[in-house]
Amino acid sequence: MSNIRFAKLVIFVNAFVPLVLLLWDVYHHNVGANPQEFAIRTTGMLTLIFLTLTVAITPLRKTFGANSLVKLRRMVGLFAFFYGFLHLTTYIWLDRLFNFASVVQDVARRPFILVGMTAFLLMVPLAITSTNKMVKRLGGKRWALLHRLVYASAIGGVIHFWMLVKSDTRIPLTFAFIVGLLLAHRVFVKYAPTMPAQTNSGLFPKD
Amino acid sequence: MSEKIKSSEITDKQTYLNRRLFMRAAVMAGTATASTLLYRRLNPPAVKQVEGEKLSESAPVSKEDAIKQGFTVEDAKTPLQSIANYNNFYEFDTSKSGVARAAKGFITRPWAVSVEGLVNKPRVFDLDELLKLQLQERVYRLRCVEGWSMVIPWIGFPLKTLLDKVEPTSKARYVAFQTLLDPKRMPNQATGVLDWPYVEGLRLDEAMHPLTIMATGLYGETLPPQDGAPIRLVVPWKYGFKSIKSVVKISLVSDEPPTTWNIQAAEEYGFYSNVNPNVPHPRWSQATEQRIGEYGKRKTLLFNGYGEQVADLYKGMDLVRDF
Numbered sequence: 001m002s003n004i005r006f007a008k009l010v011i012f013v014n015a016f017v018p019l020v021l022l023l024w025d026v027y028h029h030n031v032g033a034n035p036q037e038f039a040i041r042t043t044g045m046l047t048l049i050f051l052t053l054t055v056a057i058t059p060l061r062k063t064f065g066a067n068s069l070v071k072l073r074r075m076v077g078l079f080a081f082f083y084g085f086l087h088l089t090t091y092i093w094l095d096r097l098f099n100f101a102s103v104v105q106d107v108a109r110r111p112f113i114l115v116g117m118t119a120f121l122l123m124v125p126l127a128i129t130s131t132n133k134m135v136k137r138l139g140g141k142r143w144a145l146l147h148r149l150v151y152a153s154a155i156g157g158v159i160h161f162w163m164l165v166k167s168d169t170r171i172p173l174t175f176a177f178i179v180g181l182l183l184a185h186r187v188f189v190k191y192a193p194t195m196p197a198q199t200n201s202g203l204f205p206k207d
Numbered sequence: 208m209s210e211k212i213k214s215s216e217i218t219d220k221q222t223y224l225n226r227r228l229f230m231r232a233a234v235m236a237g238t239a240t241a242s243t244l245l246y247r248r249l250n251p252p253a254v255k256q257v258e259g260e261k262l263s264e265s266a267p268v269s270k271e272d273a274i275k276q277g278f279t280v281e282d283a284k285t286p287l288q289s290i291a292n293y294n295n296f297y298e299f300d301t302s303k304s305g306v307a308r309a310a311k312g313f314i315t316r317p318w319a320v321s322v323e324g325l326v327n328k329p330r331v332f333d334l335d336e337l338l339k340l341q342l343q344e345r346v347y348r349l350r351c352v353e354g355w356s357m358v359i360p361w362i363g364f365p366l367k368t369l370l371d372k373v374e375p376t377s378k379a380r381y382v383a384f385q386t387l388l389d390p391k392r393m394p395n396q397a398t399g400v401l402d403w404p405y406v407e408g409l410r411l412d413e414a415m416h417p418l419t420i421m422a423t424g425l426y427g428e429t430l431p432p433q434d435g436a437p438i439r440l441v442v443p444w445k446y447g448f449k450s451i452k453s454v455v456k457i458s459l460v461s462d463e464p465p466t467t468w469n470i471q472a473a474e475e476y477g478f479y480s481n482v483n484p485n486v487p488h489p490r491w492s493q494a495t496e497q498r499i500g501e502y503g504k505r506k507t508l509l510f511n512g513y514g515e516q517v518a519d520l521y522k523g524m525d526l527v528r529d530f
Contacts, residue, residue: 010235166353
């Protein structure tokens with residue numbers, strides 16, 4: 001097994017650890033007084049963590065010259081989508097009890113739900129176009145442009161979180177700070193005139 | 208490759224592969240363990256509840272009578288383990304599952320409650336004196352503004368009993384309450400998540416209502432620290448945050464007193480904050496609630512189901528405007 005395949009396996013296993021522990025705790029009635037809220041909150045938090053990790057990869061790659069990191073990006077991004085899907089599912093199931101009319105009503109009336117739903121929907125085209133075939137089909141440039149949506153999704157996720165806390169904004173602020181920093185790094189690298197040319201892995205275009 | 212290396216010095220392929228496999232197994236096990244520990248650290252298990260002191264209560268009135276007066280409900284009681292591990296008590300922690308841990312060992316003796324302001328006989332009451340008052344059990348629904356609810360068997364005495372002792376003057380129209388301010392004992396008061404100390408208030412007629420109690424215990428024992436030890440207000444028809452915890456001061460005043468969550472976000476938390484399914488919180492609906500321990504949602508009841516006892520207090524008031 002090549003090193004990169006092994007690295008992927010490590011990420012794969014570790015990304016499932018929180019889900020396995022969550023299910024284990026649910027099975028053993030060990031998720032606290034409000035399991036519904038715990039499941040929704042935990043999957044939401046995991047979505048934000050994986051979204052943040054996804055947007056961290058390019059800045060880390062460029063900062064440390066670790067170009068092979070880009071090969072891990074798809075998997076990390078798909079885990080963000082996976083946990084986002086679980087977050088949406090647990091909300092529709094445990095909070096709305098599969099009453100889809102009330103989901104629509106909630107989206108229309110509650111701005112934080114609308115923002116969260118939008119952030120999730122933005123991930124859908126990214127997940128669909130995540131295969132090598134789709135990269136070829138779209139062409140690297142257009143693909144890269146489309147996948148900048150991940151920033152909109154990450155920012156939306158942070159705002160969604162921010163809007164629902166009552167007064168202690170420290171955790172959403174931390175996410176906002178990190179995502180902001182990573183986005184600033186991308187913008188800086190792109191527009192700073194004195195930056196040296198980056199080596200290109202060949203898999204994806206420079207951006 | 209240099210030809211000077213003896214073939215005996217070359218690690219044979221099998222050993223090399225075994226070593227690599229071993230390293231990889233170690234990396235895999237190490238990272239998975241680290242992820243597990245991190246998850247456990249961020250989501251610590253519930254705290255086992257330490258037993259409190261037993262409190263003696265007076266003989267209850269007949270169950271039928273108690274239900275009629277709203278002193279007890281027939282809903283299943285929420286287990287102590289849940290009541291003691293799911294708390295909003297920002298003085299200790301802003302995470303509901305973290306309060307029990309942060310409040311462990313909170314020292315509540317000695318404790319005194321000063322009752323002052325527009326009264327004829329202002330007094331400082333020692334906790335022991337208050338515990339000697341006739342304590343009664345009240346099984347109340349508690350509805351949090353966040354959309355969850357519990358059924359809690361409190362032990363306490365009517366606030367009226369205490370207020371009668373100090374004789375409010377005719378100028379007194381409101382009652383203001385204050386929580387202990389001591390960042391050494393309430394560590395989260397060192398942060399600015401709320402304006403400390405926590406303050407709350409009631410109209411005098413609300414405070415004198417027979418359903419309004421000062422609770423000193425639950426499930427027959429003294430209050431766990433995370434539930435507002437050693438003495439707290441309980442107003443069952445209002446959102447939970449009105450029922451201020453760890454009270455040290457009660458003042459009779461003439462004007463509507465400031466209240467903490469109203470200071471924090473006036474358009475979200477009104478002075479009255481009566482439970483009302485028809486008045487949504489600006490960010491979420493209040494029509495339903497998650498009863499702790501149940502699957503599915505319950506319809507939230509106007510005045511949390513205590514309308515028969517308290518609706519008269521709000522006759523002629525616009526509950527949407529005075530939310």
